[in-house]
Amino acid sequence: MAGLSITRPISALGQLTSSFVNGVGELTLFATGIFKRLRGGMPRRHVLIPILHEIGVRSVPVILVTGAFIGMVLAVQTYQQFKLMHMETRMGAIITMTLVAELGPVLAATMLAGRVGSAMAAELGTMRVTEQIHAITALGADPVRYLVVPRFLACVILIPMLTAIADAIGIFSGWLFSCVVLGVNSFQYWQFAEQFVTGWDVMAGLTKSVLFGCGIAIIACQQGFQCGAGAEGVGRAATQSFVLSFIAILGLDFLLNVVLNTTYYMIWPQAVSIATGGLG
Numbered sequence: 001m002a003g004l005s006i007t008r009p010i011s012a013l014g015q016l017t018s019s020f021v022n023g024v025g026e027l028t029l030f031a032t033g034i035f036k037r038l039r040g041g042m043p044r045r046h047v048l049i050p051i052l053h054e055i056g057v058r059s060v061p062v063i064l065v066t067g068a069f070i071g072m073v074l075a076v077q078t079y080q081q082f083k084l085m086h087m088e089t090r091m092g093a094i095i096t097m098t099l100v101a102e103l104g105p106v107l108a109a110t111m112l113a114g115r116v117g118s119a120m121a122a123e124l125g126t127m128r129v130t131e132q133i134h135a136i137t138a139l140g141a142d143p144v145r146y147l148v149v150p151r152f153l154a155c156v157i158l159i160p161m162l163t164a165i166a167d168a169i170g171i172f173s174g175w176l177f178s179c180v181v182l183g184v185n186s187f188q189y190w191q192f193a194e195q196f197v198t199g200w201d202v203m204a205g206l207t208k209s210v211l212f213g214c215g216i217a218i219i220a221c222q223q224g225f226q227c228g229a230g231a232e233g234v235g236r237a238a239t240q241s242f243v244l245s246f247i248a249i250l251g252l253d254f255l256l257n258v259v260l261n262t263t264y265y266m267i268w269p270q271a272v273s274i275a276t277g278g279l280g
């Protein structure tokens with residue numbers, strides 16, 4: 001009995017590790033297949049346009065609401081602390097930089113993973129269950145090129161645009177709440193925002209959103225293609241798509257922050273002394 005109690009956790013850990021490695025391998029092979037098919041040219045217009053409309057246009061209301069509340073929440077949270085230090089006019093720099101470099105891309109991608117990624121996984125999963133994907137293959141067409149590549153391109157193209165919209169509405173709502181409700185000086189608000197927020201911050205945020213779009217599309221389509229049987233399988237594919245996309249967004253965000261910060265200080269060494277206040 002003692003031997004069984006020891007081997008069970010080891011066995012469970014081994015199964016978990018094996019499942020993780022298999023999942024990463026399957027996802028990598030699926031992503032490799034997508035990138036290979038991208039060399040075959042753009043999808044046809046009548047295939048791509050409806051997907052662009054579904055992913056882009058119909059996601060705008062969600063992005064507008066998300067961006068607006070992000071900006072106002074940042075204003076509420078930072079005002080009291082900055083007021084204690086008599087630095088409330090510098091809220092513009094903090095709110096704008098936080099939105100364009102970090103919270104805007106991450107929260108916009110999370111919302112889109114829930115709305116767009118889950119929908120794609122459920123749609124492709126339903127096609128898998130009803131054997132539509134098998135029918136496409138039987139007709140001699142490539143289901144990955146016909147079904148996955150347009151969705152992948154739509155996510156890569158539109159998620160950065162939707163992130164920019166979320167950033168813009170968040171900056172506007174943060175300024176409006178700070179200056180109209182909290183009484184912060186509008187001129188100084190924008191002056192500090194312009195002084196401390198650089199093009200690098202904007203570029204870093206948009207770079208993150210491009211990779212977030214890649215991750216959401218690959219994970220959602222892969223989960224849909226590997227959907228289990230029945231309605232339960234479709235629901236599980238949609239749920240796993242969101243969970244795995246959210247984990248991927250957080251992991252990519254961490255790695256990209258490390259890479260981008262290292263690159264920034266390599267390109268502009270003087271930024272190190274500015275960030276540390278000239279110490280050392």
